[in-house]
Amino acid sequence: MKEGPDITHAAALIGEPARANMLVALMSGKALTATELASEAGITLQTASAHLGKLREGGMLVMRRQGRHRYFALASSDVASALETLMGLAARSGHLRTRTGPADTALRTARVCYNHLAGDLGVQMFESLRARQVLELSAGGLGVSPQGVSFLESFGIDLVALGRARGALCRECLDWSERRSHLAGSLGRALFSRIEALGWARRDAKSRAVLFTPEGLEHFHSTFPPRRD
Structure with a gap:
């Protein structure tokens, strides 16, 4: 049985083009809305929401609420x-x-x-x-x-x-x-x-x-x- 960290899950999350574009957009350190990230990735808001959900589940992103708005940011400096x-x-x-x-x-x-x-x-x-x-x-x-x-x-x-x-x-x-x-x-x-x-x-x-x-x-x-x- 293979041991150690499984890099395939993280690699698959980052490797999808739309998700990669959204992650890179967040490298500024500024939190962005789903609408802004959808624009960065060139995809619909519905598709972006699905990708953002996967990135949050995978530990890549965190989501913060401010009033009615939801903002996304990289989970850590790592x-x-x-x-x-x-x-x-x-x-x-x-x-x-x-x-x-x-x-x-x-x-x-x-x-x-x-x-x-x-x-x-x-x-x-x-x-x-x-x-x-x-x-x-x-x-x-x-x-x-x-x-x-x-x-x-x-x-x-x-x-x-x-x-x-x-x-x-x-x-x-x-x-x-x-x-x-x-x-x-x-x-x-x-x-x-x-x-x-x-x-x-x-x-x-x-x-x-x-x-x-x-x-x-x-x-x-x-x-x-x-x-x-």
């Missing part, structure tokens, strides 16, 4: 991480969407990956933090170094509050477009929230792209300078 990894695998295997355009370029530059920064600038930030030894690898995994504490606190990150939060503080997430890691975990989310609060960038209302202002981009490059090869 689901988002699995989706990002699969997107990277698809890109490396040559399975890319044929339609490209300005939105595609913007997504590759900077985008939201479950409320942390991904894309070229997300990778740049992660590699800058590693190069400056703000982040370090230890037996317990990726964490903040002693010298990194002062840097992050000076940037406005409340590490004490993050330490009380559930889930990992720091975690690598393989970036599908850059094929290198960006920073996930509660610290990744906090850094992106801080970038938004400073007015350096905003989320595009029509996609997962993150749009930096010219001044914000200058501040970003100064704070998280790109590596020099």
Whole structure:
């Protein structure tokens, strides 16, 4: 008898095209209604409702009620991480969407990956933090170094509050477009929230792209300078 986790159920849930499109739409970290997800998937509301039911039963989604409305979101950061990894695998295997355009370029530059920064600038930030030894690898995994504490606190990150939060503080997430890691975990989310609060960038209302202002981009490059090869 075969032992261990059965990946076929999760793979079947993600592998159906309409469900995959809905899951990817939720990678922004924003909860969406069934009507909005049906539009993302290009299917009827009735069909979308059936798919959403299966995704909830399979532990991929959670549903929240607000008044008469029902909103759906990814069940956890583990689901988002699995989706990002699969997107990277698809890109490396040559399975890319044929339609490209300005939105595609913007997504590759900077985008939201479950409320942390991904894309070229997300990778740049992660590699800058590693190069400056703000982040370090230890037996317990990726964490903040002693010298990194002062840097992050000076940037406005409340590490004490993050330490009380559930889930990992720091975690690598393989970036599908850059094929290198960006920073996930509660610290990744906090850094992106801080970038938004400073007015350096905003989320595009029509996609997962993150749009930096010219001044914000200058501040970003100064704070998280790109590596020099």
